[in-house]
Structures are given as structure tokens and as C-alpha cells.
Amino acid sequence: MLKFLPGILLLQVITVVLVLIAPAELSGLGWLRLLIPVGIAGVLTAAWFNSMAAHHNKDELSRLQECHAKEREALRINAERAKTKVIKQAHQETIQEVRRSSTEANIKVGIAFAGAAGIGGLLLLTQFITLGLLMLTTAGGALGGYVLRLRQEKAKNLLITTPTPKGKPRLINASAPTK
Template sequence: MLKFLPGILLLQAVTVALVLMAPTDLENWGWLRLLIPVVIVGVLTAFWLGAAVAHKHKDDISRLQECHAKERESLRVNAERAKTRVMKQAHQETMQEVRRTSTEANIKVGMAFAGAAGIGGLLLLTQFITLGLLMLTTAGGALGGYVMRIRQEKAKANNLPTPSAPSSKPRLINASPPAK
């Protein structure tokens, strides 16, 4: 508002000065001598005030754009942080569930192997030696395979080289190596 006050006061001062300097007898076309300078000063003042308003409007728009850009960036950063936090929390919950399930499975498998070994020991004690040895070796082999699979999974999870498993193709002792 204070930006427009000098223009308004200047327009009023010029208008008052022109009216005071005007002749008292404004007959026929004499009023044009008063009206033309007042209109010219009025138009120039209107352009001046219009330029001031346009400049103020442009400043307001740039200030709003800057404020909106800061707010948008703030929202973007907060959204990225929230996304990261949610992903991290989901990963932790998944890993916790995997560990819990794995632990439960290991307990069940361990109990099954212990039961098979117990039955094999009982068979040995009750004079069923062949059947008892067969049960014990089966339980031991299954337990060994299970332990090897667990080691391979842990090595794969840690990106370590996995323990080598025997190749699926049998090799003859006296055979030449395969041609490439």
C-alpha cells in the first residue's frame, strides 16, 4: 500500500496545481486546457501504479514458487525416509520370521533324527542288530545331508563358496577326459 501512496499524492498535487492555475473563465474550448494535462498526468500515474502492481505480483509469485519448491522437496525427502524406514522394517520382520521358522524346523528335524537314532539304539539293545544298524546309519546319513544343506544355504546367504558336492555324472577310472 505504501508503494502506491507517492503516485496517488503526486496525481492529486498535479491536479490541484492545474486547477489552481486554470483561468476562471473556461468558456467554449477553454476547459480542454485543464482537462488534457490532467488526463496525461492521470494516464502516466496509472502506468506507474500498474508497473508497481505488476512488479509486486511477480515478486509474490516467485516467493510462492520458492516456498512451494521447498515444501515439495521437504515432502519428497520425508516420503523417501518413510519408504526406507518401511522397507527396513519389512525386511527385519521377514528375517525374524525366517529365523523363527527355521529354528522351529530345526527343532522338529532334530527331534525326528533323535527319535530315529533312539529307535535304532533300542533295536540294537533288543538283539535286532542288522535292523538297528540300518536305522542308525539312515538317521546319520539323513542328518549329515541336512547339516550339509544348512551349510550351503548359510554360505549362499553370506556369498561364500559353497562346499563342493559330488558331481552328478560318474567318471570312469580309465576313461579319457571328455572332448570339448
């Protein structure tokens, strides 16, 4: 508001000066001699005020746009951080679940093979040598096949993938892509 005070005071000074220099008897065209300069001063002052208000609005709009741009950027950064955090957390949970289920499966398979080997050993001790040897070789062959399959899966890294900074999944222990 203080920006407009000099213009208001100037308009009042112009109006007072024009009234003071006007003749005492105003008739007919005498009023026009007073009203035309006062009107011109009023129109010029109004244009000046309009220009000042437009600049003030433009500056305020620019300031608000800058403020909103900063806020929008902060929101986008926070959303990206939250997204990355959720992805990492989900990935960790997936890895834990895969490890847990793999461990459970390995324990069950190990118990089954140990049971088969135990039965084979028992048959050997009870004089069923052919049946005992057959049971032991079957359990050993199955265990060997299971271990071979686990090694092949581990070599190919088919179980677990990790996200890269660019968002594309990459196999664990796989070499970085060459350009």
C-alpha cells in the same frame, strides 16, 4: 498500500496546480487545456501504479513458489525417510520370520533324527543288531545330508537379502560389486 501513496499525492498536486493556473473563465477549448494535461497525468499515474502492482505480484508469486518448493522438498524427504523406515521394518520382520521358521524346522528335523537314532539304539539293546545298525546308519546319513544342504544354502546366501542404498537387493555376506 503505502507504495501507492506518493503517486496519489503527486497526481493530486498536479491536478491542483493545473486548476490554479487555469484561467477563471473556461469556455470551449479552455476546458480541453485543463482536461488534456490532467488526463495525461492520470494515465501516466495509472501506468505507474500498474507497473508497481505487477512487480508486487511478481515478487509475491516468486516468494510463494520458493515457499512451495521448500515445502515440496520437505515432503519428499519425509516420504523417502518413511519409505526407508518401512522397508527396513519389513526387512527385519522377514529376517525374523525366516529365522523363526528355520529354527522350527531344525527342531522338528532334530527330533525326528533323535527319535530314529533312539529306536536304532533300542533295537541294538534288544538284540536286533542288524535292524538297529540299519536304523542308525539311515538316521546318520539323513542327518548328514540335511546338514550338507544347510551349509550349501548358507554359502550361497539364498535365504536372506538386504537392500542397498541404491534400492537394489544385495545378498548378505556377498562382496560389494566391483566397478
